Amino acid sequence: MKTDGLACFEVGGAVRDALLGRAVNDRDWVVVGTTPEHMVSLGFRPVGRDFPVFLHPDTHEEYALARTERKTARGYRGFQVYCAPDVSLEEDLRRRDLTINAMARGQDGTLIDPWGGAQDLQAGVLRHVSEAFAEDPVRILRVARFAARFGSFTVAPETLGLMQAMVRNGEVDALVPERVWQELARGLQEAQPSRMLQVLRACGALARLMPELDALWGVPQRADYHPEVDTGAHMLLVIDAAAAMQASLAARWAALLHDLGKGTTPSDVLPAHIGHEQRSVALVRTVCERLKVPNDCRDLALMAARDHGNIHRAAELRASTMVELFERCDALRKPDRFAELLQACEADHRGRLGFADRPYPQAAIWQAALAAARAIDAGALAAQQSAEPRDSLAQRIRDRVRAARVSAVAQALGRPAR
Numbered sequence: 001m002k003t004d005g006l007a008c009f010e011v012g013g014a015v016r017d018a019l020l021g022r023a024v025n026d027r028d029w030v031v032v033g034t035t036p037e038h039m040v041s042l043g044f045r046p047v048g049r050d051f052p053v054f055l056h057p058d059t060h061e062e063y064a065l066a067r068t069e070r071k072t073a074r075g076y077r078g079f080q081v082y083c084a085p086d087v088s089l090e091e092d093l094r095r096r097d098l099t100i101n102a103m104a105r106g107q108d109g110t111l112i113d114p115w116g117g118a119q120d121l122q123a124g125v126l127r128h129v130s131e132a133f134a135e136d137p138v139r140i141l142r143v144a145r146f147a148a149r150f151g152s153f154t155v156a157p158e159t160l161g162l163m164q165a166m167v168r169n170g171e172v173d174a175l176v177p178e179r180v181w182q183e184l185a186r187g188l189q190e191a192q193p194s195r196m197l198q199v200l201r202a203c204g205a206l207a208r209l210m211p212e213l214d215a216l217w218g219v220p221q222r223a224d225y226h227p228e229v230d231t232g233a234h235m236l237l238v239i240d241a242a243a244a245m246q247a248s249l250a251a252r253w254a255a256l257l258h259d260l261g262k263g264t265t266p267s268d269v270l271p272a273h274i275g276h277e278q279r280s281v282a283l284v285r286t287v288c289e290r291l292k293v294p295n296d297c298r299d300l301a302l303m304a305a306r307d308h309g310n311i312h313r314a315a316e317l318r319a320s321t322m323v324e325l326f327e328r329c330d331a332l333r334k335p336d337r338f339a340e341l342l343q344a345c346e347a348d349h350r351g352r353l354g355f356a357d358r359p360y361p362q363a364a365i366w367q368a369a370l371a372a373a374r375a376i377d378a379g380a381l382a383a384q385q386s387a388e389p390r391d392s393l394a395q396r397i398r399d400r401v402r403a404a405r406v407s408a409v410a411q412a413l414g415r416p417a418r
Helices: 013-020 034-039 088-094 119-123 131-135 138-151 159-167 177-188 193-203 205-209 233-244 247-255 260-264 274-290 295-312 317-330 333-352 361-375 377-387 395-415
Strands: 007-011 027-033 053-056 062-065 067-071 079-083 102-104
Touching: 007 013, 007 088, 013 102, 013 119, 027 088, 034 053, 053 138, 062 233, 067 088, 131 159, 138 177, 138 193, 138 205, 159 193, 159 205, 177 193, 177 247, 177 274, 193 205, 193 233, 233 247, 233 333, 247 274, 247 295, 247 333, 260 274, 274 295, 295 317, 295 333, 295 361, 317 333, 317 361, 317 395, 333 361, 361 395, 377 395
Parallel strands: 027 062
Antiparallel strands: 007 027, 007 102, 053 062, 067 079
16 A cells, blocks of 8 residues: 555545545545655655645545644635645645534544534534634635535634635735636536525625625516515525536526626616616626636527527427527527527526426427428528529528528417418
């Protein structure tokens, strides 16, 4: 065994999840009382950039040397790491974010819990280990993400107060966009992503990171369409509906942002939101640029913001209007992405009080229409045009193909073409 003679302790999420009876997929280890040189001599491969971390030569699990950290500058990169054989396991665990993540297990199975993590795990509490929590603003995002993963857990009042102070002190403003997106994306893929957003809003971080989203709270909607009335409450229901549908990350992001324009509706026209789709598109673009959101998530969010109202009106649209929407969304070439758009719109439909289990027939209508449009052989139609004069040939081909698709959609749905 490569670890013979090493003081190794299993730490972090693996210990926590095992105590919860959850599946453990990844295991991390802390090694106490040794040096990087000794680890290398045993065959471990160094991979740590900021502090000594090694991969086991056989299991490829991560083994980090026990360390402490000292804050040297604002943000999550401003740390000086101290790593030496005299750093104890308890000192290493003390620098961690939450008590439930600051437990260890010895190789003999003994639980080491100097900060009360097991008790907080049983009570369902997310509590910071020490005041060092305030030194890393990423921990605000991590607490919110854990709230989404463990939906019944609450944030300890003293931890929430510390997070609020961090926001007031401007620590959140030092976060780089890529890290914000990484944590948001992970939280959105949890079972109850609304909890992440509620925690971020409670500590004030949402208003700093995504003010366009935070602006939705307190904005009313028509009660006949939205029994929950408040646009922020609707958004929380929508994102949890997307999670319940096991929607893709792109679909969840699109569902989250689809109504941003309602936060800028003039007060004198409320609770109506005429033209909010166009305003939403501009705001979605702004948010995605600021957070450096991946292109697939950005593009789907823009489509959902622009066309979710049209998607909902599937039963009343003309076939020609549906084909125009397919072209606008590039659905004929990317049907899988269009299916994700339908997921986001279905989540919007289900994200209303009393609508969680109601059917959404619009999705089937759009899928039938798209199948009919894609069944048209554009190449064959183009070949039929090849003997005609070449002036405006490309446009004639496009017109012929579009007309054929409109006719096919009309026939498939039993409705007028125009």
